[in-house]
Amino acid sequence: MSRKSLAAGVLAFAFLVFVGGVGYEQASQSQQPSCPPIAVGVLPSAIVAGEFNKDAIPDLAVANHSSDNVSILLGSGDGCTFSVSSVGVGEGPRSIAVGDFDGNGTQDLAVANETSADVAILLGGGNGAFRSAGSIPIGEGPIYVAVGDFNRDGHQDIVAVDQISDDIFILLGDNTGAFPEIKRFDVGNRPSSVAVGDFNRDAKQDLVIANDLDDNIHVLLGDGEGNFELKGTFKVGLGPGHAVQSFGFGFLGLIFPQLVWPVQPDFNRDGIQDLIAVNKGSNDISIFIGKGDGTFNKQRRLKTHGNAPSAVIIGDFDRNGFQDIAVANQGTDNASVLLGSGGTSFRLREKYDVGDDPSSIAKADFNRDGCEDLAIANRHSDFPQEASNVAILLGNCDGTFQKKT
Numbered sequence: 402m403s404r405k406s407l408a409a410g411v412l413a414f415a416f417l418v419f420v421g422g423v424g425y426e427q428a429s430q431s432q433q434p435s436c437p438p439i440a441v442g443v444l445p446s447a448i449v450a451g452e453f454n455k456d457a458i459p460d461l462a463v464a465n466h467s468s469d470n471v472s473i474l475l476g477s478g479d480g481c482t483f484s485v486s487s488v489g490v491g492e493g494p495r496s497i498a499v500g501d502f503d504g505n506g507t508q509d510l511a512v513a514n515e516t517s518a519d520v521a522i523l524l525g526g527g528n529g530a531f532r533s534a535g536s537i538p539i540g541e542g543p544i545y546v547a548v549g550d551f552n553r554d555g556h557q558d559i560v561a562v563d564q565i566s567d568d569i570f571i572l573l574g575d576n577t578g579a580f581p582e583i584k585r586f587d588v589g590n591r592p593s594s595v596a597v598g599d600f601n602r603d604a605k606q607d608l609v610i611a612n613d614l615d616d617n618i619h620v621l622l623g624d625g626e627g628n629f630e631l632k633g634t635f636k637v638g639l640g641p642g643h644a645v646q647s648f649g650f651g652f653l654g655l656i657f658p659q660l661v662w663p664v665q666p667d668f669n670r671d672g673i674q675d676l677i678a679v680n681k682g683s684n685d686i687s688i689f690i691g692k693g694d695g696t697f698n699k700q701r702r703l704k705t706h707g708n709a710p711s712a713v714i715i716g717d718f719d720r721n722g723f724q725d726i727a728v729a730n731q732g733t734d735n736a737s738v739l740l741g742s743g744g745t746s747f748r749l750r751e752k753y754d755v756g757d758d759p760s761s762i763a764k765a766d767f768n769r770d771g772c773e774d775l776a777i778a779n780r781h782s783d784f785p786q787e788a789s790n791v792a793i794l795l796g797n798c799d800g801t802f803q804k805k806t
């Protein structure tokens with residue numbers, strides 16, 4: 402089927418959803434965040450929340466694709482103000498993940514450098530400062546990294562997605578910040594991201610790869626020794642650019658907020674992991690309810706109420722016990738918040754004009770009021786690109802976020 406006829410099908414589906422009228426279009430106009438934007442490096446492509454200076458105030462790390470560095474934003478506790486520093490990495494950083502690679506209890510960072518084709522390891526000192534532990538050459542153009550323990554030795558490992566060689570690389574850590582063993586597995590065409598989870602509930606971590614050119618996802622089951630085998634392929638929308646695993650969209654009424662996030666390693670006896678793929682080319686997301694055996698029920702496609710969605714984050718933004726979704730829409734410069742009510746039912750709550758060209762989204766409680774907040778990296782690809790920034794949306798605990806008045 403051609404992309405054109407697929408797109409027509411998508412439009413027809415979206416139209417049906419609209420006619421079905423589950424209150425999708427009731428949300429008001431876009432709003433602007435109450436916090437002023439925070440300047441970072443040039444063309445930020447990924448943002449992740451962490452705790453880098455052990456003051457119990459959430460922090461952020463941003464990978465800046467064109468300034469070849471990572472911005473470290475240490476939270477002040479008021480939610481809007483961060484102290485910003487930067488640390489150099491390789492060329493063209495595209496993705497960033499938090500781990501503890503030397504096992505000393507402080508958070509470290511792994512950065513996929515697309516242009517220099519390596520993964521940089523930054524070891525955190527626990528005071529907000531990072532030092533380079535070197536770079537591991539990977540493929541031809543790694544664009545996404547995630548962290549897991551794929552060989553179950555208690556040492557954190559890294560999975561890197563290489564969009565040029567169409568492979569993923571498993572970097573097995575030795576708990577000193579080094580990764581002496583690397584394994585390579587073939588995936589689909591132009592893989593764009595990876596989600597780590599345990600989709601068949603055997604206590605061995607599995608992977609889901611979004612394949613941009615194939616418009617599908619691959620589920621790879623782990624053997625617990627760092628090897629992966631294709632379990633199944635699932636069709637999604639057009640151009641999936643981001644895949645996220647989650648607990649419990651299909652786990653009706655039994656999720657309690659404190660169990661939903663962060664994911665508890667021992668929670669998977671009861672919860673079944675579900676999945677989201679973000680379809681940049683069809684302006685929607687695919688939600689898959691997990692069956693618990695590494696397969697999923699048929700996708701449910703949901704409009705993101707913006708164009709070219711680039712990333713999602715899952716939270717419980719209205720604290721009703723059901724997981725919600727926040728989406729960054731790169732094409733329309735906004736973020737939309739879709740509130741869940743169990744299963745695959747979501748409704749648009751509000752949209753926010755977050756800044757130019759949002760590429761990535763993270764969450765934490767930056768002002769420590771008990772409500773989850775959002776951080777969005779804006780590439781600002783219009784001139785001047787040095788205006789790249791991070792927008793903060795402070796949550797109100799009812800699914801809305803503080804707006805500029």
Ligand SMILES: [Ca+2]
Pocket residue numbers: 451452453454455456457458459460475476
């Ligand atoms: Ca902190």
Ligand SMILES: [Ca+2]
Pocket residue numbers: 549550551552553554555556557558573574
């Ligand atoms: Ca390991």
Ligand SMILES: [Ca+2]
Pocket residue numbers: 598599600601602603604605606607622623
């Ligand atoms: Ca598994």
Ligand SMILES: [Ca+2]
Pocket residue numbers: 765766767768769770771772773774795796
């Ligand atoms: Ca908050």
